[in-house]
Amino acid sequence: MALIVQKYGGTSVGDVERIQGVAQRVARYKQAGHDVVVVVSAMSGETNRLMALGQAAGGEKPEARELDVLLASGEQVTIALLSMALGQIGISARSFLGDQVAVQTDFAFGKARIERIDTQKLSLTIEQGSVPVVAGFQGVNADGDITTLGRGGSDTSAVALAAALQADECEICTDVDGVYTADPRIINNARRLGQITFEEMLELASLGSKVLHPRSVEFAGRYKVPLRVLSTFQEGPGTLITMETDNMEQAIVSGIAHALDEAKITVAGVPDVPGIASKILGPIGRKNIEVDMILQNTGADGLTDFTFTVKRQDFAEALATLESVAKEIDAREISGDDAIAKVSIVGVGMRSHAGVATRMFDALAAENINIQMISTSEIKISVVVAERYMELAVRTLHAEFDLHDQAAAADA
Amino acid sequence: MALIVQKYGGTSVGDVERIQGVAQRVARYKQAGHDVVVVVSAMSGETNRLMALGQAAGGEKPEARELDVLLASGEQVTIALLSMALGQIGISARSFLGDQVAVQTDFAFGKARIERIDTQKLSLTIEQGSVPVVAGFQGVNADGDITTLGRGGSDTSAVALAAALQADECEICTDVDGVYTADPRIINNARRLGQITFEEMLELASLGSKVLHPRSVEFAGRYKVPLRVLSTFQEGPGTLITMETDNMEQAIVSGIAHALDEAKITVAGVPDVPGIASKILGPIGRKNIEVDMILQNTGADGLTDFTFTVKRQDFAEALATLESVAKEIDAREISGDDAIAKVSIVGVGMRSHAGVATRMFDALAAENINIQMISTSEIKISVVVAERYMELAVRTLHAEFDLHDQAAAADA
Numbered sequence: 001m002a003l004i005v006q007k008y009g010g011t012s013v014g015d016v017e018r019i020q021g022v023a024q025r026v027a028r029y030k031q032a033g034h035d036v037v038v039v040v041s042a043m044s045g046e047t048n049r050l051m052a053l054g055q056a057a058g059g060e061k062p063e064a065r066e067l068d069v070l071l072a073s074g075e076q077v078t079i080a081l082l083s084m085a086l087g088q089i090g091i092s093a094r095s096f097l098g099d100q101v102a103v104q105t106d107f108a109f110g111k112a113r114i115e116r117i118d119t120q121k122l123s124l125t126i127e128q129g130s131v132p133v134v135a136g137f138q139g140v141n142a143d144g145d146i147t148t149l150g151r152g153g154s155d156t157s158a159v160a161l162a163a164a165l166q167a168d169e170c171e172i173c174t175d176v177d178g179v180y181t182a183d184p185r186i187i188n189n190a191r192r193l194g195q196i197t198f199e200e201m202l203e204l205a206s207l208g209s210k211v212l213h214p215r216s217v218e219f220a221g222r223y224k225v226p227l228r229v230l231s232t233f234q235e236g237p238g239t240l241i242t243m244e245t246d247n248m249e250q251a252i253v254s255g256i257a258h259a260l261d262e263a264k265i266t267v268a269g270v271p272d273v274p275g276i277a278s279k280i281l282g283p284i285g286r287k288n289i290e291v292d293m294i295l296q297n298t299g300a301d302g303l304t305d306f307t308f309t310v311k312r313q314d315f316a317e318a319l320a321t322l323e324s325v326a327k328e329i330d331a332r333e334i335s336g337d338d339a340i341a342k343v344s345i346v347g348v349g350m351r352s353h354a355g356v357a358t359r360m361f362d363a364l365a366a367e368n369i370n371i372q373m374i375s376t377s378e379i380k381i382s383v384v385v386a387e388r389y390m391e392l393a394v395r396t397l398h399a400e401f402d403l404h405d406q407a408a409a410a411d412a
Numbered sequence: 413m414a415l416i417v418q419k420y421g422g423t424s425v426g427d428v429e430r431i432q433g434v435a436q437r438v439a440r441y442k443q444a445g446h447d448v449v450v451v452v453s454a455m456s457g458e459t460n461r462l463m464a465l466g467q468a469a470g471g472e473k474p475e476a477r478e479l480d481v482l483l484a485s486g487e488q489v490t491i492a493l494l495s496m497a498l499g500q501i502g503i504s505a506r507s508f509l510g511d512q513v514a515v516q517t518d519f520a521f522g523k524a525r526i527e528r529i530d531t532q533k534l535s536l537t538i539e540q541g542s543v544p545v546v547a548g549f550q551g552v553n554a555d556g557d558i559t560t561l562g563r564g565g566s567d568t569s570a571v572a573l574a575a576a577l578q579a580d581e582c583e584i585c586t587d588v589d590g591v592y593t594a595d596p597r598i599i600n601n602a603r604r605l606g607q608i609t610f611e612e613m614l615e616l617a618s619l620g621s622k623v624l625h626p627r628s629v630e631f632a633g634r635y636k637v638p639l640r641v642l643s644t645f646q647e648g649p650g651t652l653i654t655m656e657t658d659n660m661e662q663a664i665v666s667g668i669a670h671a672l673d674e675a676k677i678t679v680a681g682v683p684d685v686p687g688i689a690s691k692i693l694g695p696i697g698r699k700n701i702e703v704d705m706i707l708q709n710t711g712a713d714g715l716t717d718f719t720f721t722v723k724r725q726d727f728a729e730a731l732a733t734l735e736s737v738a739k740e741i742d743a744r745e746i747s748g749d750d751a752i753a754k755v756s757i758v759g760v761g762m763r764s765h766a767g768v769a770t771r772m773f774d775a776l777a778a779e780n781i782n783i784q785m786i787s788t789s790e791i792k793i794s795v796v797v798a799e800r801y802m803e804l805a806v807r808t809l810h811a812e813f814d815l816h817d818q819a820a821a822a823d824a
Contacts, residue, residue, distance in 0.1 A: 050489070076481060081482065
């Protein structure tokens with residue numbers, strides 16, 4: 001008998017029939033003797049519907065506090081419906097809003113961070129044999145205002161609850177059956193990973209794998225909450241995300257991620273003097289534009305080229321911002337390109353294997369794929385290539401590092 | 413400069429355009445120097461949509477606590493949208509959920525009663541020059557659970573807030589421009605009343621006039637909150653509901669109400685012994701069926717006929733309940749009729765005028781309308797007639813007591 005936190009996303013609770021399916025799934029765990037805490041998202045489409053209403057009433061960027069009140073109503077509907085559906089099949093359940101738990105957050109409306117979770121009411125509910133059904137994505141600040149956690153917030157809610165309740169496992173129940181070596185839509189013989197480390201998952205999530213939100217993985221890693229990604233709709237072990245252990249299968253590369261949502265900006269011919277980076281990135285940061293990769297090449301003439309990437313949605317604003325300060329930073333030219341892709345290989349095995357980067361660059365060069373930028377960490381190597389080479393790069397690297405499904409290959 | 417609580421119902425906030433219209437209306441009051449607190453209902457249709465979802469997930473009668481969580485999300489959407497819309501036109505606003513105010517209620521989910529309202533946060537918001545936008549219909553019990561107030565709950569929320577804040581007036585902004593001497597759909601020359609007393613309004617509301625919910629009128633009367641019914645969509649003074657004053661126009665009859673939502677049940681030939689009423693009504697009460705009129709005729713044979721009315725929706729259940737206890741109460745026959753109408757005349761002037769009942773009965777008799785039941789209070793007389801005579805009875809009484817619009821009559 002274990003305590004399991006299960007998170008169901010918008011697709012899993014997309015209509016009443018699916019909510020009833022989730023109730024059945026929860027019931028199976030209860031019947032097997034487990035205690036279950038459920039965290040749910042808004043029904044799929046609901047958050048977009050509410051956002052459209054908000055923008056109709058409040059303009060392009062509605063007032064942040066009120067937008068959170070509006071969006072939080074989405075999860076409120078789901079917790080009530082799921083609790084009712086559980087009651088209908090004889091499973092005692094009790095819904096909890098973020099502020100009822102309470103999930104205490106900071107004051108950053110729309111992207112609040114969880115500071116503390118009171119577990120008293122949830123623990124009491126579990127002791128009474130009931131299933132707490134908690135609204136994901138939302139919390140409450142010290143003023144009693146509703147806050148929301150931003151994109152992927154429900155995953156974070158689930159992990160934070162699992163940590164606070166010292167749960168045995170946190171299940172992220174979704175529409176895919178686990179984490180794959182690469183996006184199966186690009187690589188048809190991609191392999192589902194049985195296990196992966198928090199670090200690897202964090203890199204994959206940050207690098208564009210949409211299965212889990214990076215914040216939830218980071219949270220799970222920090223509080224050592226075993227995290228499992230699995231399908232709401234079909235049985236299966238999914239992928240367990242856990243601490244690195246000695247007896248873990250240590251492939252050099254565990255997975256390949258790709259992202260098409262970045263754009264790069266180059267500030268060419270700026271004086272190579274101390275503080276130039278902050279002169280360039282300062283105005284960007286003040287516009288709340290997030291910068292991902294940063295690269296600086298020093299030339300022989302005392303001038304330097306400075307390149308960085310931002311989200312594509314921020315590309316136009318970032319470019320405009322820099323053009324208005326170009327004089328001030330004494331730049332020769334500012335240029336940008338949003339037809340780029342970032343392709344990354346991730347694996348804890350890189351730590352103990354030399355030459356992984358060389359193998360990666362050689363493999364791409366053999367296909368005549370030009371590398372525009374490189375960024376590395378202890379367990380990942382990312383390259384920026386032209387967008388049109390994205391699929392070829394992923395396929396090439398998937399083959400190079402033997403990531404394909406052996407069984408599927410044998411079948412073929 | 414006054415403090416005015418304004419309540420906008422579902423039709424007034426039915427879509428984003430109408431919400432923007434409400435924002436403009438609130439802005440006009442602010443510009444005139446008033447402080448305004450707004451109470452809103454869910455957008456029209458929203459409560460029904462949520463109820464349908466709830467019944468799909470939770471069966472015919474979903475779990476009461478969860479149903480309140482579900483339904484309360486409707487008002488949550490409206491307060492956010494209206495606050496945003498106010499912000500868009502430069503009026504500072506701040507939304508409040510029932511539990512954020514807090515509107516403290518008892519534990520009766522689905523029909524909770526307000527016990528106490530904390531005014532601190534609202535007063536602070538008003539002092540800061542902001543408009544508090546409060547979710548009607550909802551509150552919070554001592555356990556921190558969301559509760560809803562039942563039908564007409566937003567009116568009650570508004571009146572209770574006005575009482576707690578000692579507001580100068582509580583405006584019920586709706587799709588009609590006031591309270592009429594009779595339903596204008598039946599009487600085309602019905603007259604809008606400039607003023608009416610709480611007592612009269614309470615009787616009218618209880619007797620079938622749909623403009624205000626009886627609970628809100630009762631609340632307003634008890635706490636002496638001047639209440640005004642007026643149109644959201646057109647300018648006009650509406651109808652002021654207030655304390656009785658000496659210089660008030662004292663028509664004998666102020667208005668005529670009708671109701672088609674009742675049914676009568678007759679238990680004939682029961683022994684006329686003490687306790688028989690409770691033997692009959694006891695089983696009905698235990699089914700939570702509300703009884704309206706009660707009438708008992710004593711026969712010469714030691715037997716009595718006992719007749720009472722219930723809501724039509726409870727008719728079948730009430731009849732079945734009595735049939736199962738007929739033996740026990742030794743009744744000769746149990747019969748029912750749901751093709752009835754209740755027509756009532758209401759007026760504080762009745763107190764000082766004798767013979768009003770006789771005038772009413774004579775007028776109906778002159779039209780050959782048979783009276784099945786009579787019920788009176790100090791300021792109203794209700795009769796039950798066959799449903800098909802309803803319009804005729806209302807028209808007859810409207811003319812008998814000179815309630816028509818003199819101006820309109822002159823125009824014709």
